Amino acid sequence: MQGTRLNDLLGAGATIIGAELQRRWYVHCLRLIAFLGGFFFASVIITWAGQQGSWDIFVSILVLAFVEGVNWVSYKLTWLPGKVSLNLFKVGLLFGLAVEAFKLSS
Numbered sequence: 001m002q003g004t005r006l007n008d009l010l011g012a013g014a015t016i017i018g019a020e021l022q023r024r025w026y027v028h029c030l031r032l033i034a035f036l037g038g039f040f041f042a043s044v045i046i047t048w049a050g051q052q053g054s055w056d057i058f059v060s061i062l063v064l065a066f067v068e069g070v071n072w073v074s075y076k077l078t079w080l081p082g083k084v085s086l087n088l089f090k091v092g093l094l095f096g097l098a099v100e101a102f103k104l105s106s
Contacts, residue, residue: 034085038092039099046100067094 049059070090074083 030085031088034088035092038089038094039096040092041089042093042096042100046097063093063097066090 045059045063049055067090070086073080074087074090077083
């Protein structure tokens with residue numbers, strides 16, 4: 001095949017995917033647990049804050065502060081081990097909140 005930019009991009013993508021698949025199985029399990037834990041925590045937050053009724057604004061401020069803190073840690077600090085799992089927990093939390101919003105039609 002010719003050495004086009006698309007071929008280079010696909011080759012680099014295949015190399016990255018291959019390197020990720022060669023990691024140990026427990027790394028993938030930990031990342032999956034972090035993502036699903038964030039999803040579960042979003043469901044717990046929605047259920048608890050919705051039942052209380054008066055805590056909605058305070059809980060939303062706490063979630064926003066947590067998300068911004070995780071963004072700061074993930075993208076500013078380079079020495080922190082496990083920041084990928086923390087970032088995946090954040091992604092699971094935001095995904096869970098979006099799914100709950102769609103379920104509640106709000």
